[in-house]
Amino acid sequence: SKLIIFFNSIKSLIAKILFDFQIPITLIIILTICSLNDMGTELVGNPVATGMYFAFGYSLYKNNELFHNIIHNWKYYFLSAILFFLIHTLIEEEYISMDFEQSPVFWIPFIFIKICNSILFSFSFIGLAENKFGSYNSISRFCSDGAYWMYLIHLPIVTFITFFMFQFEFFTEFKFLLAIILTTFICLITYKFFVRSTYIGILLNGRKYPFKWNNFK
Incomplete structure (x- = not known):
């Protein structure tokens, strides 16, 4: 009309x-x-x-x-x-x-x-x-698919790790890097085992992948 x-x-x-x-x-x-x-x-x-x-x-x-x-x-x-x-x-x-x-x-x-x-x-x-990163790469694809999940869960993980490290007398820069590494690791692992091959993966990415232990494909 x-x-x-x-x-x-x-x-x-x-x-x-x-x-x-x-x-x-x-x-x-x-x-x-x-x-x-x-x-x-x-x-x-x-x-x-x-x-x-x-x-x-x-x-x-x-x-x-x-x-x-x-x-x-x-x-x-x-x-x-x-x-x-x-x-x-x-x-x-x-x-x-x-x-x-x-x-x-x-x-x-x-x-x-x-x-x-x-x-x-x-x-x-x-x-x-x-x-x-326009060409296909299995690792990049894995991280890209997991981005939404990592966006959803990273904040409470960062908060917990940050507050936990308050009790230690480390350099602030070291705490910062450690928080990034631990948060990234937890986000990737939880996406691999709890999201990518489950119905949560369908909800977040529109599909789920067959579970494989030995790679990130």
Whole structure:
């Protein structure tokens, strides 16, 4: 009907304005505006801003031109993201002075830098993954299939390991690396034995694989 055609046209126009540019300045500006309050960018606290990330991901795979551009130019997105990350870190560590209490207007460039950092890293990692890991590899496929499961369970595991290590006088950097290694190991093992070959695997990935002890295929 004409109404459906009209809504599809509006949807396509919005997607083009937000997501079709090689330098996603429109998306960055809108996300900056949506994040200027105290809600942050988390899903529960700020569903509008977070929803735009999901919308971008959904639209990306329908936009071959932008998708191939991201794959081809991922290095430039990554270098730009590093630059914004360094600026953000310098502000956080107060090497660059910004008195947010006396001058709340400083929140605007700070949030803008933070959003640039997030968007450009997203672009670069998507491009890197497609550029370097696009061909089939059984280990990469295993980790990719297990990503959703690991996303769901990693937080309580990280929390438990972190609190457990409070009692030990290790270097913080060592605790950090140990937490990453242990969490990754637990996530992979639980995915292998409790998810990949069970009905949970169907729920998370749409299929289950025959169980094999001796490999990660």
